[in-house]
Amino acid sequence: MKKLRKNVLRVAFVLCALFVLLLAYGAYTVSVNGNRWFSSTLNEFAREKRQNVIPGRILDRSGVVLAASDAEGKRVYPEDSALRRATVHAVGSSAFNMKSSAEYFYAAYLYGSRLSFPERLGYAIRGEKYRGDDVRLTIDSALSVYIAGLFPEGKRGAAVVLDYRTGQVLSKLSFPNFDPEDTAAAPAGSSINRATQSLKAPGSTFKIITAAAAMENMADYQNRTFICGGQLQAGSRVITDAGTDLAAGKITQHGALTLQQAFSKSCNNIFAQIALELGDQALRKTAESFGFNDNFLFRDLVVENSSYPVSNRTEGEIAWTGAGQSALAVSPLHMCLAAAAVANDGVMMEPWMILEASTASGGTRAAFSSRVYRRPLTKEQASVLKEYMRTVVTSGTGTAAAISGVKVCGKTGSAEIDGQEETNAWFVGFLDEPDAPYALAVVVEDAGGGGSVSAPIARQIFSWLIRNHP
């Protein structure tokens, strides 16, 4: 009997542990996913409730009104159509379910779900409709309007600017955009936010991650010399560099390069060699430390998950992955985060887009703060990579982004996409300036090389940031 009693006690611990597990997981999943569940398109309950709510206003970081409501609760947007268009993907539109927009993801505040019981009672007694909370975003509307003016007319693409110290998203633009006052005229596909929802091959910008993998796994990477022989046969595929035209007999050949030189010249051949030498496992591990294959459950921003393929890995696939091609899929915002992590001494901050929610009477409902998402690099690795990204701009493929007297760092990319005439032009980079801690990603689809198309746009954005955020 004595032994039995002891066993019973042990069993009791296990049973209690099950309850604790249930409570702990419940608390975890509700706090992480609650807002995603609430803002789902399947939330019929919230949709019904909206009939009785005047939605709160959406403001930019300095208080510029990006969306307000009239007395009936209908959305009213600013007079300036350039401002409306430049911020539409951050603000959202009731005509579309734009997953990563404020209108969608902060609906719990905007549509009055966070009202307290006394507040509800007050509205009910006065016989008024509920008034939702105002939401102030991290978005800088002036910057957004400026970027929208720079972007090549008629091209698809995206631009993201964030503060790498805090993870605040200053701009999140997608092109083509549309006017929320005239949603009927919205071009097809314009409600997709290409900055966060559209996953594409990152091209050579991925070499930031391949280089990080080399630093992690090759002890002597700084002293090694790699040879680019022009063509590299990997399995059934051939790795070539930009400028190579086999039909015309033209082959780009870089010769002997250090890792830093290969990075600044963006040599596919050498990065393919590195990928093969490291092996798929090691490269994937580094990519995953940067957030690939993770389920992005950011508290205050919806970003489509990036993927580093785990199956069908042939030698040719692995080689091309080192150079950012193959089946890699990533959003511009995520590549911007990768650059931001390099800039921020290896610490990747969680991106966020809401500064605060305030009640109709001006009180604070909720305030938000920055959080670390991951630490993919050590401080030393980050400073070496920063140096690499600096030489890209001073003497490599990204010289078009250079500003005299300002430390601009970056990486270009020209991603080949099946069925497109031109490559997708990428530039990700950052200002290595303590007063202007900004990272950006610019992608112009089907437009040409990253160094010639996107780097100049990046330069103008950086100049604006230096001028306007001293």
Add this chain to the structure above:
Amino acid sequence: MSKNASARRRDPARGMMAASMLFFFVGFLLLAVKDGQWQCFLLSLIVPLIIYAGTAILPRLFPADKLLLSLTNFLCALGVLILYRISPSRGLNQAVNYGVGVGCMVLCTLLVRYVKSWKTLTVLMMGGSMLLLSLPLLIGTEQNGAKNWIWIGSYSLQPSEIVKLALLLCVSYLLSQRKAALSILFGGACLVLLMLQKDLGTALLYYGLCLVMLYAATGSLALVGAGLAGGAGAAAAGYHMFAHVKARLAVWQDPWKYTQGIGLQIVRSFVAIANGGLWGVGLGLGNAGNSTRAGGIPEAHNDFIFPVILHEFGLIFGVIVLLMYLFIVIRAVMIARRSNTAFHALLSVGGAALITIQTFVIIAGNIKLIPLTGVTLPFISYGGTSMVSSLCVIGFLQGVASRNQAGVDEDRALAMQGGDVP
């Protein structure tokens, strides 16, 4: 402590009973005013009365654990309330189930209290169990991928719910007689029959129960390890054998991919929980339980009753409900530790395990901690068999508790002389 002093102390069970009577009186009254149906006015009186009968009158007939009674009665009444709110006809049925269940609980209490020899009964129950579990295979109907129901006239019956009780009693008895091999054989046979019915949720329940009791009786980690290995093997086999297991696992990994079909239930449940928030949307004001309303959870009265409670009453209330289950389990364990015979100890700890595992499996399934398997939430889910079997388990616990009390009385004389009181 003298008897007078202990009587003067405030009795927590009594306070809880009064609070829950008031809670359900107001709850049903609110629903009655909202919908204007006379049955509901009636329920606002009848349900508190059943609570009173179940909590205050029963302990006068025989020594019983009042705290256990008041917790159980609260959960049962909560089931009636939330089911009435989802569908008045189901709520009324459930009120009847509740009444019948209380009756069965009393019978089970008396059974454990007065039956002295379990040998013949155990043999009978083992034979009966095999027969009952074979029935659905012969004359059963398939529902949600599992063939575990039989229909008698217009009444449906889930034999596995009744056999669950027999399993608990038989395994307790066999293990108390140190017949571990026979109990494993019996449990294994039940599991095989359940697997054939494709009733994997209940199989999981039986499996967990047998494992826990085996450990409690033998204390052998080797046996538990072997059991776990066997379970893993059976799970792998089940995955390959049954298409609906594969589908459930896929939904578990990402229900949002299947919102047009089998994932809808769990996704709607998430949305309902999110809408409820900490305080809930209010009784009768939600949409989650009503499958005819936009956004309602399909089949909410069965597997998804807990999310409906979270939706209308909020997360804080949900935590309180979970804590009530936990207290019931702790109480059961205390009864087990105080019991004087191995049979009684095993029966109580088995009852505790049964309630825990069942609660865990369904709620963890609701919040996607584990893949969803269709077991009922004890005391709350809709269904006569489920309600009766859950209350019978409480009946067993009460029976053991009353025997413990009797034991204490007999031992008191011994204790006076300095003997060891268990």
